[in-house]
Amino acid sequence: MDLFEHQAKELFARYGVPVPEGAVAATPEEARAIAAELAGPVVVKAQVKTGGRGKAGGIKPAPGPAAAEDAARAILGMDIKGHVTRSVLVEVANVPVEEYYAAFLVDRAAGAFLAMCSASGGMEIEELAVTDPGALLKVPIDPLRGVDHETAAFIVTEAGLPSDIAEEAVDILVGLWKVMAGEDAVLVEVNPLARTADGRVLALDGKVTLDENADYRHERPADVAQGGDDLESRAKAKGLNYVKLDGSVGVIGNGAGLVMSTLDVVAQAGARPANFLDIGGGASAQVMADGLGVILSDPDVKSVLVNVFGGITACDAVADGIVAALATLGEQGATHPIVVRLDGNNAEAGRRILDQAAHPAVRQVPTMDGAAEEAARLANAAA
């Protein structure tokens, strides 16, 4: 789970990483009150889980409480790359004289943690990595040792951070690692890590991604849905592994790899998939009904492709699930053509069950490629 900037900064503060003083506001009036309390120039920042806030006008300086209220009014409700702004962070304005970059993340290639650090922070780090790769230090971190004082000092020196702030930077890196290890984070990023005119070093921005697999051993902040697709929220509530896409062929399958592959085959057949939905190995009637229910409520969907390979679960059980699911859905189940491809264990028995049920919406195609072509044809004909 990605955290909002203010949530990331709360974690930073808890682990001793200095951040600007501030608080989060959901209304312009709250923003005004926070600015009044902070007494001085503030900055009002949209709390959305995406980059490019500054360019979109989601970050505004304000000399005082009245200006902070106006800024919050302008920013709240703003759509930034599809994310609707529901809250703003109001914090003391700190003018950086120098900007650095620091991050810890999981490096898949090396099978280790990676530290990244640069004396040239501020800009997009992907950009820096391309324009001046030498300026971005990458150091693998031993998972068993972590980032102790010595490792942090090595990173700070090698990255070329100025020696007069090295001590502060080392403490900050050690603190950021404690966030990483202590909170089961997979990404902790500070950009910029700023030095101010009065010689302080602090995290002006913060990005933290937490490992949901470790939620059981932490108290996590509530995951505030924001501008989320309604279908995605609905699917999530039913425990479905669903991602909304922009096409017209609804896709259900078992296994993430097979579903991803099904999306590709639909695209090759000349249509666009409306979603990703993995119902997993079991493919019970209830899960099938929930999945079909979500897909058939998508107004973009013109046809549905159910692509199941019977591995552990035999196809006759899957077919029983489809029949029961369609019975549960009633009329909704008959609104769009449903192309079903069953293959693998007991495929013939499964196909026979669907033939006998003779549901008006269901048609069977024995191969994955053929089924995708049929679903694409039906979707395009209905468009």
Add this chain to the structure above:
Amino acid sequence: MSIFLNKDSRVVVQGMTGSEGGRHTARMIAAGTNVVAGVTPGKGGLVHQGIPVFSSVAEAMDTTHADVSVVFVPPRFTKGAVLEAVDAGIGLCVVITEGVPVHDSLEFLSLAKESATRIVGPNCPGLITPGASNAGIIPADITAPGRIGLVSKSGTLTYQLMYELRDIGFSTAVGIGGDPVIGTTHIDCLQAFQDDPDTDAIVMIGEIGGDAEERAAAYIEKHVTKPVVAYVAGFTAPEGKTMGHAGAIISGSAGTAQAKKEALEKVGVSVGRTPSETARLMRALLEAA
């Protein structure tokens, strides 16, 4: 012959007395696997499904000479279970469990690197040497023994290809798992298949995210002389969305299916557009040989 697993493998199941562990132990035995022991802390002395249960992997190995462990314990106990198997010096530890915290995986993988233990997984379907032994949850009855080696991040795509090529059959199929951090990699399997006299050709299945396929392509160019056919899933996946597998996410420009396909084709690997086409490519290749 085969890689990593054969008819002489002696398998211990960690978490055998749990529901998943029990169910899949029965399936493994039905597939001909020599399951010699189960391990559940505190349940040593029990006999479950006719198999003796021990309280630790070390005891199970002492008594039964088990050399492969398959881990079915819940995520919160997985790190402990794997470290126990590593400490006991088992040769192969197959971690089926889905949902292991990545900090835990990095810790046990890091410790295993210094040890005698090969880890497959976590979050994987395991591996099968058809007709000889099955360590994990890959369905044994959809395919047959043969001379193709298969390595894949995805479970169901593995099954799909094994089924389509069941008449030719497989030496070993390895599901390495879809997590961001895993033990045995595509390259490890490619190397083992290259060295296995009973493998004539290799199918490699990849998916979006990371750069494992690109690195595999570089490895193939230098070290693999056997024919390789590949399939990559996720051409239509949008940036920034996780597609089911925790590892299957495109961030920035890295990790796209197109980039992986190009890297593989550049080193002479035929890449199928669909699973079926991939199977056809393999068939044509073997018939031409």
